[in-house]
Amino acid sequence: MAELTYRDAVTRGIAQEMARDPDVVFFGEDVAKAGGVFKTTVGLLEQFGPLRVRDPPISELAIMGAAMGAAMTGLKPIAEIMFSDFFAVCFDYIANEFGKSRYMSNGQLKCPLVVRTGNGAGSRFGAQHSQSVENWCMMIPGLKVVAPSTPRDVIGLLAAAVRDPDPVIFFEHKSLYATKGEVPDGEIVDQLGTAKIVRPGRDATILALAFMVPRALEAAEKLKAEHGLDCEVIDVRSLVPLDTQTILGSLARTHRLFTVEENPRLCGWGAEIVSIAADEAFYDLDGPPVRITTPHLPLPATDILEDMVLPTADRIVDRVRRSLSA
Amino acid sequence: MARKPAHAPGETAGQPGLNDDIGEKMRLTMYRMQVEIRQSEQRAYDLFLQNLVKGTSHLSLGQEAVATGFAAAMKPGDLSFCTYRGHAHTLARGVPIERVLGELMQRDNGLMRGKGGSMHLTSVEHGVMGSYAIVGAHLPIACGAAWRAQYKGDKDVSVCFFGDGTTNIGAFHEALNFAAVWKLPVIFVCENNLYMEYTPIGEVTSVEHPAADRAASYGLERIVLDGQDADTIYRAARAAYDKARAGGGPSLIECMTYRYSGHSRADPAKYRPDGELDAWKKRDPIKIYRDRLIQFGIAENVIAGIETDVNRRVDEATEKCKAAPPPSLDLLTSDVYADGGWAWRN
Structure with a gap:
């Protein structure tokens, strides 16, 4: 290691x-x-x-x-x-x-x-x-x-x-x-089409990809520490093939779905997953699925603006907390 | 069979041995191939008029010599990359007429059982590595196949056919530079039939010869051929393949030719000036080659026998295609992924 x-x-x-x-x-x-x-x-x-x-x-x-x-x-x-x-x-x-x-x-x-x-x-x-x-x-x-x-x-x-x-x-x-x-040392071979539960939790499922995964994890820790909410974070890892079973399995336990997406909002990957959840797990849901995304904007260069458009841990915390307490 | 020591039309006199380098067997093969392409393409057109060819089709009537000369000079294992105007190049590699017409008619006996259609003829077992319907896309792809040959020490060449219109798209220039810098065993063949689609190529191109006049930009030789003479094509092809196999890198070859029909089945080609088609038909590649055979002393009945035999085979293929069923519906979701299926999720 x-x-x-x-x-x-x-x-x-x-x-x-x-x-x-x-x-x-x-x-x-x-x-x-x-x-x-x-x-x-x-x-x-x-x-x-x-x-x-x-x-x-x-x-x-x-x-x-x-x-x-x-x-x-x-x-x-x-x-x-x-x-x-x-x-x-x-x-x-x-x-x-x-x-x-x-x-x-x-x-x-x-x-x-x-x-x-x-x-x-x-x-x-x-x-x-x-x-x-x-x-x-x-x-x-x-x-x-x-x-x-x-x-x-x-x-x-x-x-x-x-x-x-x-x-x-x-x-x-x-x-x-x-x-x-x-x-780990030695050869590492993973499997395509497998999502990974990177933080187990009971109150909500937060899906994230790539750079949004550490932000979702940070948000989950804050939600736990500051609001007593225990969120499951899933690193989607593979969009195609999509590990729907892991995602829907989590949803069946937590009953709430959040996606954290860096792609701009329209037709982002979370839209497809929310659609699948609506089709196949509607009665598992205790509230509307929520997509936390970059807005439908070209990306600005300057740091203060770029930082505003990407989902941050604080934005995730805020959105999840408001949703779960609604 | 007696041979006359004559120079054939279009050939340069005074070069000893020039006429003997191809030989009777190969000449008969090339004649048969041109007749087969001509008759198959004509049949495709007739079947279209009967509403039996679905979708679109892009015929090579008038361009038979280019496909024939390049294919005849290939060795087994050499790879062809074609455009949507690819029926001729596919037939020239020995793919059965029935499989080609069957695909045009989108029947179960088609090369791809109707999943690809006229614009995507592919027969890997014959070295036809696909027909590509996005202009220019297959030039870089041919480079990749040639890179594999270079890397593995394989001796095959990749031959990439395209029209004059392709010379104005970015992929042409990227592929030419890439192939030249990496010295890849790839041959780029421009079939200049004078029209990019409906517009004359000269109206949209900064140089007279859209491919050859750009060759110097990539450190390549300027080559313009008479595309109506299969012997000329065959000799140039052989030289280019030899050079590529010897590690001499790519060639860019522009063949002047003409399509007798419109760009696609929807095009009556009314934009062509009066008399242009007739003038080109005087230099019809099959007529030129038939005369050539006679000059070389091949008997009329042998030539007529080839024509009759091809005609019979095209008829037989046509009947088989008409009788062939449509493909089974399970083809819809097969072969999206390598596991044979289409599952994008669990």
Whole structure:
């Protein structure tokens, strides 16, 4: 067991899979010689050599397409798109190609690739380098979508993603790179499609993803200490496949549902889960489900404004407390 | 069969041995292939008029020589990446006519049992790694397949076909640069049929030859071919494949050709100037090649035998397709994910 940063966990996760399987290759802008703009890939070039760790040009279409072509024909590529906002310039592959080739070809084509990307706000980068776009990917049939919140989950879910036979979009959160967590020694392999109850509780279920998980946990501690409310916090981890059973199972015990989402409000991932809860667990609910989200706004750069739009622990506390006491 | 020492039309005189490098067997194969594409595409059009071809279709009537020359020069294991105008390239890799027409008719005997349709013909067992309906998308994909060959030391080449319109989309330029910098074994084939869809390519492009005149930007040779002569295509293809297999990197090849029909089935192609179609039909690739066979001393009855045989096979395929059932309904939710199903939740 060692303490590792989320950033170093990315490196270790990629290295674990590259050491295991020579068909795993890794490429992305500035990932090889420079070690990544977020320093998530330092040392991989030296460890695995220039044939397996490569710097492409700033050509997101070429990166995504090349990853697909390599995956179709026998490699297991990990591609990095530096900021998830840049998905918009190569969205054809996400929306039209990765997840549809198997279906359209009646099962002839495969697409076992992983796209890693830096997602989310908190770095004061403004509206084009700060977005949480996991919901963009969640809505597309054929993809799998993962967003870890801890160093251990980074390694385990990345391994699961690389070993998965389907295309997986892997959202790393930029504001989590410097955070630390305990990581066991040796190989770590997790399972896609599994949510994790990170804090058990009786009074409400709070769902969170990535950077919102530590905020939800902080809020749950405050709710307990200051208001005597015992909230269960679930790290959703995987939007597709979605671990509905864990979520609805929690709801059956707590009878209240809150989502904490960094993506903007309209069509955020929590909307789908609330819809599922309304369909399938309506009579378990003792009150209306509540979505705590970033408002439907472009993200501002300046710290005082960016801090206002992201859900904070205090906002979660306030919203949960008011809801439960209503 | 006696051979006449003649130079065929379109060929450069005075280059010794030029006419003997292809050989009778390959020439007969290429003639058969062009006739098969012509007759299958014509049949697809007829079936459309009978309302038996569903959805859209994009025919390669008039462009048969390009598909034939490039496919004929391939080795087993080489990979084709096609556009929505992909029937010809699919047939040229040896995919049975019935499987192609069946897919156009969206029957259970289709290549993808009707799940893909005309624009997405795919036959991995024949090296047809998909037909892509988003303009430009498959150029980077072909780069990735070529990267795999380079990384694993495989000797196959990836051949990516696209139209002139593709040269003005970003993915074209990203793929060309990427392939050139990484020295990938990929061949980019631009079929310049003069129209991006309805608009003449010259009206929307800054250079005369939309692909070839950009080759220098990527450190590549400028290559413009007569796309109506399968021999010319075949020779250029072989040279490009050899270069790619030897580690010499990508090639960009522009083939001048013409589509006899509109962009898609909805397009009567009224935007074309009077006489243009007739002028191109005088350089019909099948007519050129038929004359070539005769010049090389191949008997008329042998040539006619090929035509009759292809016609019979197209008829047989058509009848099989008409008799084929629609696909079973369980296909709806199959093969979304690798487990064969579509479950996105537990």
